Amino acid sequence: MPSTLTIIGLGPARREHVTLEAMEHLEAALERGARVYGLAHAREAAERLVPGLPIRSLDYLYGMPGVDRPKAYEDLAKMLVRRAFEDGLDVVYLVAGSPLYVNDAVLLIRRLCATRGHPLRLVHGVSFVDLVLDRVYWTGHRGLQLYSAWNVARDGVALDAETPALLFQLGEFTAGGDALDDRHSTEMLVELRDVLLRRYPPEHPVIILYSSGRPDYRSLGRRLPLAELAEGTVPVYSNLWVPAVGGPAVEAELAPPSDGLEDRP
Amino acid sequence: MSLVLRPVGPFLTGAAEAPGELNLSVRLRERLFTAAAMSGEHRAALGDQLRAAFAEGDGEAAASLLVAWVQTWALASMVDEARVRWTQRPDGAALAVLVAAAEIVAQAKGWPMGADGRWPEPDVDWVMSALDGARPDAVAQHHPEDGAEALAALLNLPVIQGAPLPLPPVVSIPGEALAPRRAELCGAVARGELAAVRLTSPPPEDLPTRLAWGELHLESDLQTQLDRFGLAGLTVNEAPSLAELLSPAPPGAPGEPMRRLCDVAILPGPPSALRAGRPRPTAWLLFRGPHPPIPTIVEAGRLLQALDGQRSVAQAAQAAGLPVQQAEELAEALRGLGALTA
Numbered sequence: 001m002p003s004t005l006t007i008i009g010l011g012p013a014r015r016e017h018v019t020l021e022a023m024e025h026l027e028a029a030l031e032r033g034a035r036v037y038g039l040a041h042a043r044e045a046a047e048r049l050v051p052g053l054p055i056r057s058l059d060y061l062y063g064m065p066g067v068d069r070p071k072a073y074e075d076l077a078k079m080l081v082r083r084a085f086e087d088g089l090d091v092v093y094l095v096a097g098s099p100l101y102v103n104d105a106v107l108l109i110r111r112l113c114a115t116r117g118h119p120l121r122l123v124h125g126v127s128f129v130d131l132v133l134d135r136v137y138w139t140g141h142r143g144l145q146l147y148s149a150w151n152v153a154r155d156g157v158a159l160d161a162e163t164p165a166l167l168f169q170l171g172e173f174t175a176g177g178d179a180l181d182d183r184h185s186t187e188m189l190v191e192l193r194d195v196l197l198r199r200y201p202p203e204h205p206v207i208i209l210y211s212s213g214r215p216d217y218r219s220l221g222r223r224l225p226l227a228e229l230a231e232g233t234v235p236v237y238s239n240l241w242v243p244a245v246g247g248p249a250v251e252a253e254l255a256p257p258s259d260g261l262e263d264r265p
Numbered sequence: 266m267s268l269v270l271r272p273v274g275p276f277l278t279g280a281a282e283a284p285g286e287l288n289l290s291v292r293l294r295e296r297l298f299t300a301a302a303m304s305g306e307h308r309a310a311l312g313d314q315l316r317a318a319f320a321e322g323d324g325e326a327a328a329s330l331l332v333a334w335v336q337t338w339a340l341a342s343m344v345d346e347a348r349v350r351w352t353q354r355p356d357g358a359a360l361a362v363l364v365a366a367a368e369i370v371a372q373a374k375g376w377p378m379g380a381d382g383r384w385p386e387p388d389v390d391w392v393m394s395a396l397d398g399a400r401p402d403a404v405a406q407h408h409p410e411d412g413a414e415a416l417a418a419l420l421n422l423p424v425i426q427g428a429p430l431p432l433p434p435v436v437s438i439p440g441e442a443l444a445p446r447r448a449e450l451c452g453a454v455a456r457g458e459l460a461a462v463r464l465t466s467p468p469p470e471d472l473p474t475r476l477a478w479g480e481l482h483l484e485s486d487l488q489t490q491l492d493r494f495g496l497a498g499l500t501v502n503e504a505p506s507l508a509e510l511l512s513p514a515p516p517g518a519p520g521e522p523m524r525r526l527c528d529v530a531i532l533p534g535p536p537s538a539l540r541a542g543r544p545r546p547t548a549w550l551l552f553r554g555p556h557p558p559i560p561t562i563v564e565a566g567r568l569l570q571a572l573d574g575q576r577s578v579a580q581a582a583q584a585a586g587l588p589v590q591q592a593e594e595l596a597e598a599l600r601g602l603g604a605l606t607a
Contacts, residue, residue: 035455037483060479066472075476079451087452 005084005091009099009125010045013217017126026050029092038094077108085118098127132209134258135221136241137250153191161199161245171236189230202227205252210238223254270401274381274412275496292395303341307373328536333372335558338551357504365507379412383495433460440468447477454484461491514556514603523605524574527552531566550604565595
């Protein structure tokens with residue numbers, strides 16, 4: 001019996017951001033008939049990359065009443081580990097982006113495998129952070145704070161105003177994983193703005209970083225004063241760049257697009 | 266030569282009765298799953314029950330009966346083709362129609378569903394009439410849940426073992442056993458040792474059971490079909506819902522005089538209002554084709570009843586007691602719904 005578990009990071013969205021190693025693993029999974037699992041975005045990406053690859057949808061965990069994200073990820077992790085190492089199957093778990101960035105399910109799987117002595121194969125992917133940072137000038141001289149917007153707005157995480165911060169999943173507004181439309185994102189933006197205004201002046205520049213979506217997935221950016229943060233909606237996977245107070249001036253600038261095209265949202 | 270009786274369940278495909286066998290599944294389909302029965306005896310029986318429910322003020326029963334009664338129009342237009350297709354080969358769309366028809370038959374006849382939960386269990390009078398005077402010696406059991414034991418008890422006949430049905434392996438468990446046996450059952454499904462799991466009682470509402478149910482559907486390619494169609498569902502890979510098989514009626518042609526393209530009934534309703542105990546007169550547009558029934562306002566129903574292919578809309582408005590302008594607007598809307606044509 002194979003008893004293998006492989007986690008494949010598929011990168012943020014664009015085909016050219018999928019690593020050669022990930023492509024080889026996807027094609028091999030199809031060839032050997034591995035049992036492949038994925039959540040919405042990863043599944044859609046893999047179906048485009050390797051047509052015909054059967055992928056079992058884990059999306060039901062997001063829609064199940066009474067199951068919050070921590071519970072869903074815990075159940076998912078235990079289930080995949082059980083499938084591979086108790087049922088003796090060749091299991092592949094697909095994730096969007098890099099498996100190592102803010103992915104609770106992957107973290108749980110890694111811990112479970114480590115504590116039980118199971119081998120785990122992890123195929124790295126390009127992180128969303130790589131794309132997001134291409135519209136700002138991060139010097140690295142003052143470090144970087146990386147949090148979800150939820151952590152800052154609702155979990156009481158206090159930012160250090162003298163260190164630049166990248167806040168991700170800006171449009172997120174529920175704990176249940178159903179935050180795919182942007183209509184209610186202002187709820188989060190209002191809360192985030194109010195929390196940030198305790199440490200930053202209203203005119204402090206912030207940059208909303210987001211993707212143009214299909215088909216090009218261009219990195220887009222919008223610079224505005226913090227006080228105006230909640231005046232529009234944003235897609236769930238938007239990010240907020242908050243330069244440090246008194247930091248390098250260049251870190252407060254919006255960088256031009258890196259794809260050589262004009263910046264037309 | 267002995268004669269054995271085969272029970273209704275699990276309603277698998279196939280039309281022929283083997284030599285020495287009376288197949289109640291085949292006979293039930295051929296006699297009760299027909300357009301004639303759907304638009305005749307079943308609709309009439311449901312209508313009688315519906316009137317009784319209205320008279321007794323039983324809103325819950327009336328709502329259920331009303332839903333079934335209005336469905337007989339579309340089902341009558343689909344059931345013959347579905348039956349023929351199902352007797353030839355496993356067919357998801359045909360099975361979806363037959364399962365919906367089975368609910369109508371059970372409700373119209375007042376029969377319970379059989380052990381499989383999806384197919385009606387006929388009463389002794391119907392079984393005796395279906396035998397056409399033949400005297401079977403035993404009931405053949407081909408699957409533990411084909412209803413053979415109940416049928417044998419009904420007719421006071423012995424049960425003999427028939428050839429096992431060529432179905433993928435399924436295990437039956439009570440609903441409360443699902444969560445404790447989650448790892449074992451889902452693992453067996455994932456390894457291909459089990460096709461699906463049948464619950465013999467409703468599962469608890471707790472979180473461990475819901476997660477187990479979710480994983481079971483994640484791993485099994487046939488679980489949804491088993492849930493929807495019972496054992497017969499194991500023979501089809503996918504099946505549309507009945508709603509997906511119905512489409513809006515095409516619009517009628519403009520002009521005058523106009524005539525009806527559907528039947529019309531004005532009844533207390535709609536079902537949600539019946540359940541809430543606040544029914545109001547509702548007109549139903551009932552199409553003799555694979556189109557969903559449409560509830561509408563009573564004025565539209567009265568206008569439709571008055572439009573007989575002879576009268577103008579203005580004349581029909583007068584007959585229906587409606588202002589001409591309202592009647593013209595309604596007629597145009599009804600034409601768009603495929604209920605009227607020039």
